[in-house]
Amino acid sequence: METISCRNCEGSIRIDANFCNHCGVKVKCKECQSPIMKGDKFCSNCGVELNSSSSNGQTHKNTVSYYKNNEETRCEVSLSDDVAKDGIQSLIENIVGVPNRLRLANSDMSEQEQYITLDDTQAEVVQSTPTNSSPNLTQDGQFIESVNQQYEHIDDLIMKKDFGELQWILIFAFYESDFGKKNFTYETVRTAYLSKRKSESRLKNFKENWNKVFKSYFKTITQNVFGFENSKLSAIHNLAMGDDSQIIFKATGTVKKTVKAKEQNQDKSTDKKVTKSAKHIQYEEFDTLKSDTKPSLEEFYSTYQPQINQDIFGLIAYYMHHFCNKENFNAGNIDYAFRTLKLQRKNNLVQAITNAKNDSLWFDRTSQGVWCLNRKGIVELETKFNIEK
Numbered sequence: 001m002e003t004i005s006c007r008n009c010e011g012s013i014r015i016d017a018n019f020c021n022h023c024g025v026k027v028k029c030k031e032c033q034s035p036i037m038k039g040d041k042f043c044s045n046c047g048v049e050l051n052s053s054s055s056n057g058q059t060h061k062n063t064v065s066y067y068k069n070n071e072e073t074r075c076e077v078s079l080s081d082d083v084a085k086d087g088i089q090s091l092i093e094n095i096v097g098v099p100n101r102l103r104l105a106n107s108d109m110s111e112q113e114q115y116i117t118l119d120d121t122q123a124e125v126v127q128s129t130p131t132n133s134s135p136n137l138t139q140d141g142q143f144i145e146s147v148n149q150q151y152e153h154i155d156d157l158i159m160k161k162d163f164g165e166l167q168w169i170l171i172f173a174f175y176e177s178d179f180g181k182k183n184f185t186y187e188t189v190r191t192a193y194l195s196k197r198k199s200e201s202r203l204k205n206f207k208e209n210w211n212k213v214f215k216s217y218f219k220t221i222t223q224n225v226f227g228f229e230n231s232k233l234s235a236i237h238n239l240a241m242g243d244d245s246q247i248i249f250k251a252t253g254t255v256k257k258t259v260k261a262k263e264q265n266q267d268k269s270t271d272k273k274v275t276k277s278a279k280h281i282q283y284e285e286f287d288t289l290k291s292d293t294k295p296s297l298e299e300f301y302s303t304y305q306p307q308i309n310q311d312i313f314g315l316i317a318y319y320m321h322h323f324c325n326k327e328n329f330n331a332g333n334i335d336y337a338f339r340t341l342k343l344q345r346k347n348n349l350v351q352a353i354t355n356a357k358n359d360s361l362w363f364d365r366t367s368q369g370v371w372c373l374n375r376k377g378i379v380e381l382e383t384k385f386n387i388e389k
Helices: 085-096 154-160 165-176 188-199 200-217 232-242 251-269 297-304 307-321 330-343 349-360 375-385
Strands: 003-005 013-015 061-070 071-079 113-116 126-127 218-222 225-228 362-368 370-373
Touching: 013 113, 154 165, 154 188, 165 188, 165 200, 165 225, 165 232, 188 200, 200 218, 200 232, 297 307, 297 330, 307 330, 307 349, 307 370, 307 375, 330 349, 349 362
Parallel strands: 061 126
Antiparallel strands: 003 013, 061 071, 113 126, 218 225, 362 370
């Protein structure tokens, strides 16, 4: 039988052989099946370019290297002539071909790098992922799911973080949207939010708070269906990761003015004291002295050192409720506490208390110019300042 020399090892092989029986290299053109001679770079029959072989006669290792960060996407492919074009194209599309999503066949990847060694007829996939905590966004701001991104369970987030109610509504919307990948409705977010944080004041204020969040972070997709503003997804992601430093809510315009006007009208309808500055408020004493059953107000205050109005008012109200058995407090009580603690007295004290009430939702109004510390306020103050009961 007629023989030819192998183009790689120069061993004698049959002229009708497809592979060398000495070194295993392919000896026929993949397009027209004409014999390939040693040194040929192109097929002498059809002109197709021929892939070179390694010096030891083994075909090159098949590799697909994929890398993605916020600035670039790179996919480098090295193939032997034995790999089917359709197969490798399918593999690449499986890695990078789904719009606005990153989907890999193997989802159990390490945080830094994963190597998957496949059959000789398949490719080695090298996956490198960026280590920064910011989400990947497309040029138009669409959110890209990262295979390494893990959000805490909503229950753990509630236990660990001390956010305001506007932030919590935003977080529940993010979780209900499968972390920015789907749209959501008012009712689904409301149901999820109240299932975890229901109270009388939150139930009453949900719609107003929803409107505040909507103005800054939501957009209407269709009637009663909403999504996130694309440019805000990075900040929302950071919020869900525990960082609220980028969350800013716009003023709510007419809604805010209407609520403020209503508060002011209720405050000043009959009790003229509530519209006056602190220096005109008649202070009202309560028991601030130390006894066998309670610390003095000064001792209690110095232990926790509150810095902002809502914390100062909250701790004074907590002291009155917990140690003095007073269910309610008024501006006169707060003014007396400020005098006792030698704090700089607040001008427009009633308005400052009203603002703290609206921001924290810790207080309920019981009558004009009179408030009480509600259950939410008690629990959140005890958690925030680690108060020993």
